[in-house]
Amino acid sequence: MKPETTAIHTGLSREAGAIAPPLHLSTTFEHDPVGEPLGAHIYIRTSHPNGEALETRLAALEGGAQAVAYASGMGAVAAYLQSLPPGTQVLFHTALYFHVAALARDRFATWGLTARAVDFTDLEALDRAIGPETGLLWFETPSNPAMDVIDIAAVAARGRACGALTLVDSTFTSPAVQRPLDLGADAVMHSATKFMGGHSDVQGGALILKDDPAHAARLKELRTLTGGVLAPFNAWLIARGLTTLHCRLERQSATALAIAQALEGHASVERVRYPGLASHPGHAIARRQMRGGGAMLAFDVKGGAQAALAVAGRLRLIVNATSLGGVETLIEHRASIEGPDSKSPPGLLRVSVGLEHPDDLIADLLQALG
C-alpha cells in the first residue's frame, strides 16, 4: 500500500460493521481466574485497544517495526532518554526544542546521562565530537526555529560506525514529508500534538523504532511503571488525524512555498528560512530527504526583535500562538517564548502554515510588513 492508503486502512478493527473505528474507554479487561487475559489486554496503563491501533498505524507510516505512544511529545522524549544505560553521552544538534534542552540541563545529572551540543550541519565538527562514550545522536530536521536542515543519512551512518543510536525528532515534518528510518535512523520521536493530530485539539507523543524489539519492550515496561500513557480518546483522535495527514501536508507545503516566495526579497524581510527555497543552505539535502519543503517556515524581519514583534502585532488573520501543525496558520516570536536562554535570532518569526487559502495568508503578511 502507498502511505496515503496505509494512513486510512492500518490498525483498524471493524466491529459490528462500523466504518468509523470504535472507542474503547474500558480501564480493565476480563481475565481468567489465574490472571490470564482472555483478549489482548489486561489493564489500561499497560495497553489498550485504541493505543495499540494507533501504534500499528504509526509504525506502518514511519516504516518501523515497533511504535510506543505517550501522553505527550515530552512524555516520549523523557521515556527514550530514561531507557538509556547510565553513563550514556547524548550528542544534540545545537538548535534543540527548548524543553528537551531544559531536560538535558536540569535532569541529566540525576539520570546519569551527559549532554553535549554540536552543529550537526557541520559533519566534520560532528566527527570530532563523537567519542567512545557517545551513545545517542539526537536532532530535529528542519530544526526549531532556525530551520537548519540536517543530513539524516550522513548522521545515521556516523552513528552506526561508532555504535551510537540515531534519533530524529520528526515533529516538524511528519511521515508525510520525511521518513528518517528509511534513511538509516534507529528511532523517530513525534509530538503527535502537532501535524499528526492536525487540528490543535489533542495532545500525544510517540516513539517509532526501526526494529529493536528488546528496546521496545523496555520502553513499554517503563511506560507501565511511570504511567505516561496516551488516553484512548486521544489515541482515537490522533488515529483520525492521520487519515488526512498526507492530504493536509501536501496542501500546507504548497502554501508554505507560496508564502516563502512572496516574502523572499521583500524590503522588510532580511531572510526567509524555508527548505523548499533554492536559497536555503540545506536545499539540496532537503530535496534528497523530504517530500516538498514541509509546512513550517521562518523569516527574519529587518530591525530585530522590536520590528518582528510589530509585524506579529499587525496581523489580522494569522494568529499569535505557540504550537504548530493545525489547520489554522500560527505565528510566533520564538525568542520571546523561549525566554532569556533562547538562541533564536531576535528578528525571527516562525510560521506554521495551515489550510487557509494562500492568497489570504500572503495578503495578511504583506499588510503586516507594510
Ligand SMILES: *Cc1c(COP(=O)(O)O)cnc(C)c1O
Ligand atoms: C511540541 C514539540 C515537542 C513536545 O511535544 P508536546 O506534545 O508538546 O509534549 C517536542 N519537539 C518538537 C519539535 C515540538 O515541536
